[in-house]
Amino acid sequence: MTDVVDAADEPRAADGRVPGRRGLATRQRLLECAAEMLRTTSYRDLKVVDIAREAGTSPATFYQYFPDVESAILILADDMVQAGVAQFAEAVTGTTWRGRSGYEAAEALADAMITFWADHLPVLRVVDLATDEGDGRFANVRTRLLNDLNNALATAAADQQRAGRGQPGLDPNAVAGVLVAMLAHVSAHRLGFEFWGVRTDDLRATMARIIFWSISGQKPPV
Amino acid sequence: MTDVVDAADEPRAADGRVPGRRGLATRQRLLECAAEMLRTTSYRDLKVVDIAREAGTSPATFYQYFPDVESAILILADDMVQAGVAQFAEAVTGTTWRGRSGYEAAEALADAMITFWADHLPVLRVVDLATDEGDGRFANVRTRLLNDLNNALATAAADQQRAGRGQPGLDPNAVAGVLVAMLAHVSAHRLGFEFWGVRTDDLRATMARIIFWSISGQKPPV
DNA sequence: AGAGTATCTGACGCACCGTCAGGCCGAGCC
DNA sequence: GGCTCGGCCTGACGGTGCGTCAGATACTCT
Numbered sequence: 145m146t147d148v149v150d151a152a153d154e155p156r157a158a159d160g161r162v163p164g165r166r167g168l169a170t171r172q173r174l175l176e177c178a179a180e181m182l183r184t185t186s187y188r189d190l191k192v193v194d195i196a197r198e199a200g201t202s203p204a205t206f207y208q209y210f211p212d213v214e215s216a217i218l219i220l221a222d223d224m225v226q227a228g229v230a231q232f233a234e235a236v237t238g239t240t241w242r243g244r245s246g247y248e249a250a251e252a253l254a255d256a257m258i259t260f261w262a263d264h265l266p267v268l269r270v271v272d273l274a275t276d277e278g279d280g281r282f283a284n285v286r287t288r289l290l291n292d293l294n295n296a297l298a299t300a301a302a303d304q305q306r307a308g309r310g311q312p313g314l315d316p317n318a319v320a321g322v323l324v325a326m327l328a329h330v331s332a333h334r335l336g337f338e339f340w341g342v343r344t345d346d347l348r349a350t351m352a353r354i355i356f357w358s359i360s361g362q363k364p365p366v
Numbered sequence: 367m368t369d370v371v372d373a374a375d376e377p378r379a380a381d382g383r384v385p386g387r388r389g390l391a392t393r394q395r396l397l398e399c400a401a402e403m404l405r406t407t408s409y410r411d412l413k414v415v416d417i418a419r420e421a422g423t424s425p426a427t428f429y430q431y432f433p434d435v436e437s438a439i440l441i442l443a444d445d446m447v448q449a450g451v452a453q454f455a456e457a458v459t460g461t462t463w464r465g466r467s468g469y470e471a472a473e474a475l476a477d478a479m480i481t482f483w484a485d486h487l488p489v490l491r492v493v494d495l496a497t498d499e500g501d502g503r504f505a506n507v508r509t510r511l512l513n514d515l516n517n518a519l520a521t522a523a524a525d526q527q528r529a530g531r532g533q534p535g536l537d538p539n540a541v542a543g544v545l546v547a548m549l550a551h552v553s554a555h556r557l558g559f560e561f562w563g564v565r566t567d568d569l570r571a572t573m574a575r576i577i578f579w580s581i582s583g584q585k586p587p588v
Numbered sequence: 589a590g591a592g593t594a595t596c597t598g599a600c601g602c603a604c605c606g607t608c609a610g611g612c613c614g615a616g617c618c
Numbered sequence: 619g620g621c622t623c624g625g626c627c628t629g630a631c632g633g634t635g636c637g638t639c640a641g642a643t644a645c646t647c648t
Binding site: 187188229269271272276277278311312313314315317318319321322325326328329330333337340341342343346347349350351353354357358366 | 565
Binding site: 166170202203204205208254 | 625626628629648
């Protein structure tokens with residue numbers, strides 16, 4: 145049974161073959177080298193030749209497993225999403241947005257985003273870039289990563305409004321969208337902020353307060 | 367006098383010559399074609415050959431006036447900044463952040479950003495992209511565009527804190543940075559939000575409320 | 589009209605891309 | 619051990635766009 149299911153997303157070589165043990169090893173080595181080189185090289189300067197050479201193989205071999213460089217990175221991005229997609233929404237759904245514990249949820253969310261971006265910066269940079277360049281495949285990855293969070297925040301905002309709290313008159317989806325945009329953009333440029341003398345702790349606290357107030361409508365506890 | 371000053375930033379051709387009337391016309395035509403093509407073509411697919419052909423000239427001519435495509439766009443970006451840089455900070459410095467007029471200042475700021483991005487979307491897209499790719503020249507443009515606003519917001523946040531309002535305990539620079547990041551990112555992706563059914567009016571209102579509360583610490587007037 | 593300068597361009601070398609046809613290698617059979 | 623066959627790899631190639639010349643062309647001024 146599982147064989148049939150797995151077969152659907154088993155990696156294929158260029159000619160449609162399903163690679164064997166040795167082939168998969170090569171494929172994996174190429175992926176690892178690509179990830180490694182992304183850490184030091186800008187995405188735009190990442191040449192197939194270099195990845196292949198780094199992996200001790202030839203450019204033609206690369207094309208046997210991936211149609212292009214972006215497809216390889218897309219696989220790295222997919223793995224990353226699968227590993228971390230759940231945690232953001234969890235921080236939101238597990239609170240009533242009341243009092244100190246509500247504020248701590250907002251802080252946990254800000255922290256989760258900052259940490260996740262710090263852990264996966266090279267790949268996330270490419271995701272953001274390619275998305276902005278109009279690459280639908282990467283836009284899709286980004287959506288899968290942030291959609292649950294967005295929905296959870298929108299639901300929370302709507303719930304709070306119904307309870308006579310929150311931000312009456314504001315579209316919950318707009319609130320959620322703005323907050324997610326803020327979180328993603330600030331997390332992505334954390335190092336830029338540090339360069340200008342803004343400490344990450346302060347960014348986290350600022351975002352946590354904005355999140356808490358935007359959703360609950362209450363002044364955050366000191 | 368002005369001649370001497372102007373000479374410093376007069377356009378130079380590849381060989382250091384200062385172009386004459388005809389040359390400047392060609393240069394201008396190339397810039398306009400580049401701007402025009404940016405509207406329909408993604409920045410990465412913008413080939414020198416195409417711009418040149420569109421302008422009715424040859425690729426070699428292009429290189430007489432610009433070292434590469436990005437330098438040409440950089441000039442478009444420079445013009446754009448010079449045209450619009452002042453207005454953002456003005457919206458911030460001209461208010462005491464009190465009552466309805468304070469909130470209207472926040473709304474005016476959000477509106478100015480959204481409008482500016484809508485007016486200059488193609489060029490700003492490239493600025494954001496190139497900045498994220500680590501291009502210092504474009505990062506510099508972006509800084510020149512947003513720095514005054516950032517400083518104005520940071521000053522306002524600090525002033526309000528001293529007046530016993532605002533967000534005590536938060537770094538004013540962090541507050542300003544987060545707000546600017548939010549404004550820039552949401553404005554840049556306005557069309558994406560519309561696509562997902564979030565109206566621009568709601569984005570503006572949401573951001574205005576967040577700005578007003580983050581700076582003044584007061585509940586926005588209904 | 590002719591000299592002199594500003595402006596333009598065809599043609600080239602370079603770098604990287606993505607694709608073949610053909611060579612290697614190792615597992616299984618005799 | 620030697621043979622064979624299929625999975626795996628690669629050298630070499632055509633294509634595209636870049637950026638740079640030397641030389642052709644167009645304007646200006648006398």
